[in-house]
Amino acid sequence: MPREPYSDLLALMAVAEERSFTRAAARLGISQSMLSHTIRELEARLGVRLLTRTTRSVSVTEAGERLLRVVAPRFKDIESELRHVTELSETPAGTLRITATEHAIDTLLWPKLSGILAAYPKIKVELSSDYAFTDIVQGRYDFGVRLGDGLTRDSSAVRIAPDLQFAIVGAPSYFAAHAMPATPQELTNHACINLRFPTRGNLYAWELKQDQSELNVRVDGQLVFNGIYQIVNTALSGYGLAYVPEDLARPHLESGRLLPVMKSWWRTFPGYHLYYSNQRETSRAMQILIEALRYGE
Known part of the structure; x- marks a missing residue:
């Protein structure tokens, strides 16, 4: 044959x-x-x-x-x-595929990757933006990026960012017609903008915490997106309340275009981690990326 x-x-x-x-x-x-x-x-x-x-x-x-x-x-x-x-070549080379959310890519990965690519022109990077909790082995990715509480035991991980706080926000135009909620239970009476996870198929339940009390609140509204930036923009237009990373909301909170809601219930999560399969060897290009992104160094 x-x-x-x-x-x-x-x-x-x-x-x-x-x-x-x-x-x-x-x-x-x-x-x-x-x-x-x-x-x-x-x-x-x-x-x-x-x-x-x-x-x-x-x-x-x-x-x-x-x-x-x-x-x-x-x-x-x-x-x-x-x-x-x-790896035997003097210059690190190869293509590194990374899956991460658009928020992690825009605010964390790209600012540091731009320097890496300039220093190592033979390293190529492919960034895939999604909220799908992709299996990096099955998807043939070198790395994934997740918050620290979403990591699995079958992977190695390196912290690449500080803790991340999520904020509940709404536009002044929304509150012109709606009372400001004071408790998590009151959120169910408001128009809220939802995030859907592609892999799991369900809507994200807002994870809230006040002192020792933790709640997952399933909210409802007219709009559902699969990206955080769209949720922020829709909240700015006054279509409802949003639960988003505080760093994305901060400029709009400072300008008054968004208002803080139930700030005592805002929850802080372990920051972004770069994770990779512990069943494979790391190349020089991978090691360079890990060290460049490592938080605190």
């Missing part, structure tokens, strides 16, 4: 890991139709079905699982060796 192109096997691995032709095609940088054609050709040459397709999902057949069980580790070994070879 002639040697098969490695790209076919990489395509199969991507679909199996993503469980989606759409996401796999985006990851590989090719069209969905080209990816489907590649998989069909591979199945035709092997004479066996490797994937089971439905209108909603993609799963791996028994034959596909057997093939991937043997092939996938080999490719990971090859990738590891290629990274080691790259």
Whole structure:
């Protein structure tokens, strides 16, 4: 049997890991139709079905699982060796993929990354903005960024920011027609702007704390977003109350465009952490990024 192109096997691995032709095609940088054609050709040459397709999902057949069980580790070994070879060069190089929220990217990562990229021109960085709590191993990311209380035990983490306080705010125009709430229970009577987490699918419950009392309040309103900046802008327009990072609200609070609400209930969270799989070795490029972002140094 002639040697098969490695790209076919990489395509199969991507679909199996993503469980989606759409996401796999985006990851590989090719069209969905080209990816489907590649998989069909591979199945035709092997004479066996490797994937089971439905209108909603993609799963791996028994034959596909057997093939991937043997092939996938080999490719990971090859990738590891290629990274080691790259490390032998005098200049750190490679592409680092990071998933983080837009708030972390704009206020924390980019201000420091701009200096790293200038100092190490052969290091490339790909930033993916989302609130999806992405599995960095499955998504093939080198790093993720989360608040300290959202980390898992199967990862290594480095603190890269101070504690982060969240604030409840509203515009003067909103309070021209609504009374200022005094208790968490009163929030349910107000128009609140919600944040939806893509992966979990649910709306974020506002996490409040006053002294030793902690509450998760599920609020309601006309608007739901999947990004913090949109929530801030909508609050500025007077469409309801918002629960956002205090540093984003601060300029508007100082200017009077937003007003603080129930400040004694504002909660502080452990700051952003850069995390990565503890099952892989860190490259020189990764080490440079970790040290540059490390908080307090």
